Amino acid sequence: MSQDSTTAPEAARKLSGRRRREIVAVLLFSGGPIFESSIPLSVFGIDRQDAGVPRYRLLVCAGEDAPLRTTGGLELTAPYGLEALARAGTVVVPAWRSITSPPPADALEALRRAHEEGARIVGLCTGAFVLAAAGLLDGRPATTHWMYAPTLAKRYPSVHVDPRELFVDDNDVLTSAGTAAGIDLCLHIVRTDHGAEAAGALARRLVVPARRSGGQERxxxxxxxxxxxxxxxxxxxxxxxxxxxxxxxxxxxxxxxxxxxxxxxxxxxxxxxxxxxxxxxxxxxxxxxxxxxxxxxxxxxxxxxxxxxxxxxxxxxxxxxxxSSPAAYRAAYRARRPQNGSAERGDHRLEIAEQRQVEPVGAALGMRRPGGGVFPSAGLEPGKPDSDLYLPRLPEQGGSRNPGRPAVPGQRDRPVG
Incomplete structure (x- = not known):
């Protein structure tokens, strides 16, 4: 049962008769990064019914002539072309190779047709540029990687770009921030389609938090x-x-x-x-x-x-x-960076023990790791084992951008800027 029960029936009524809600098409282009491309393939393309995750049918489609080259010079051959998009109830564009070059016209037309026929259109990271080029983000809120958000806003001024969000769900068009935020959005789609329990089961299989709080600001x-x-x-x-x-x-x-x-x-x-x-x-x-x-x-x-x-x-x-407060931020940072060099000691077990004491504090405060990255933002309590991070959690409560619509995890109710 869909968690978004107020919008799902309406979306189902609008879906063209030849399209199926359980079919997910992933549109790949040459030059796209392999990590972002693999996210929807892993979420929607693997049968995990034994873990309580409903099955989707995956169609991997080439957005242009093969072969498709990706990270490290790998070449991919997609089993389907643009014609397969006509069967999908959800179309995912995981990435686009260049924020300065236009996507192929045939692919843009296929996306527009899919949207007109009621398909849900999803852009992960720089995939938002493809959706914007197709005109699907005009007058809508959207996000992308914070580094590319200014370019998206400048190139497509009719798009309401919010570089602070991990993802934005605008009903039938959804966008996410960079890399790992694509996982957040795909989990949100599973949660919308099949409920929190299914999304939680999938998150445990992927060994990621079912929900991440906050946005890209940190x-x-x-x-x-x-x-x-x-x-x-x-x-x-x-x-x-x-x-x-x-x-x-x-x-x-x-x-x-x-x-x-x-x-x-x-x-x-x-x-x-x-x-x-x-x-x-x-x-x-x-x-x-x-x-x-x-x-x-x-x-x-x-x-x-x-x-x-x-x-x-x-x-x-x-x-x-x-x-967090400034004082708490400094305390957690210095606890993670002891002055006596203990982090470099050879006793690995002691280092792990120190890490387990400090990282839950950093996680609870949503802080950055020294030297880059962030502590796992899953609301760990001090002293809890790491395995508890992936146990089922109750749904979070929150407001909604639009009256009458359920709250969207990963978004906050405040205007851009």
């Missing part, structure tokens, strides 16, 4: 898209990054760009995919992270050196973006 880099280098706003952005320790607002940036606030907001969003105020707050929080990791400044001093008007403002924005 992974954001301070870098901006390459396209901004030749834009007049580049100088203003560079100035802002060099003066984060000073207290200034968006009006100050607009004045430096010799623009009205309204014009500046519009130009900035078209370049970065983010509202200038949200971007500025994110940069200040990122700077605070660095100071908490590398200095002994008090939280009050960190707030002042990052341009926040008060420590209270820093704590509020820090918790909203990273899920």
């Amino acid at each position: 992974y954001l880099d301070r870098s901006l898209p390459e396209e901004i280098g030749a834009d007049p706003l580049a100088e203003v952005v560079a100035w802002a990054l060099e003066h984060l320790h000073e207290q200034f607002d968006v009006e100050t940036l607009a004045a430096r760009a010799y623009m009205s606030r309204r014009t500046f907001d519009r130009r900035f969003r078209s370049l970065t995919g983010s509202a200038p105020l949200q971007w500025l707050i994110t940069q200040r929080v990122l700077q605070a992270q660095r100071l908490l990791e590398t200095s002994d400044y008090s939280v009050d001093e960190v707030a002042g050196r990052c341009g926040f008007r008060s420590p209270v403002a820093l704590r509020g924005h820090f918790r909203r973006q990273l899920g």
Whole structure:
């Protein structure tokens, strides 16, 4: 039984008679990364009925003439072509090879036809660029990898790009952020089709969390898209990054760009995919992270050196973006990076014991691992064994973007920017 019971019947009535809800077509292109391409193949293409996961029928389709070359020079041969999309109730585009080149016209037309006939269309990571090129994201909310979100927003201004979400479910068109977020979205599709129990069983088989909370904010880099280098706003952005320790607002940036606030907001969003105020707050929080990791400044001093008007403002924005207080973030970071070099000791069992003590704290706070990556964000409690991470969990409660629709896991109820 579908968890999204209010929308599933409507979607089923709209589906063309020649299409079947249980058939999933995966559209592959040459040059696509193999990891993203393999996600829907693994989720929808393997029979796991013995584990309580309902079976889908998978059609792997070539979006252009074979052979299809992928990561490492591997060549793939898809058993079906674009004509097979006519039978699918769900069409997944796992990736696109280039965010600057247009997809094949025949593939775009096949996607548009599938959508018109009621199929659910899914874009994973850069697959969102294919959906946008087909016009399927016009006027809709969507996401993609945070690094490519500014380009998506600039190239397709009618798309409401939110680079903070892990995935966006807009009923019959769905998009996800990069790489692992594709797993999150595929699990969400299984949950929508067959309920939380089936999705949980599949997550345990894949050895991944059934749900991840939060969004892409904790992974954001301070870098901006390459396209901004030749834009007049580049100088203003560079100035802002060099003066984060000073207290200034968006009006100050607009004045430096010799623009009205309204014009500046519009130009900035078209370049970065983010509202200038949200971007500025994110940069200040990122700077605070660095100071908490590398200095002994008090939280009050960190707030002042990052341009926040008060420590209270820093704590509020820090918790909203990273899920913890600045003091807790620093404590967990230093616990993971002991000064006495104990992390390099040869006693592997002791290292694992330390890791088990620290990582649940980092997971509960949604923190980044030192040196990159994040702690497993599954809500572990200190002292719980790792195997508990994949045990069944009760569905989370939350609000909905649209009245009358159930809450969508992985999304938060706030506007872009």
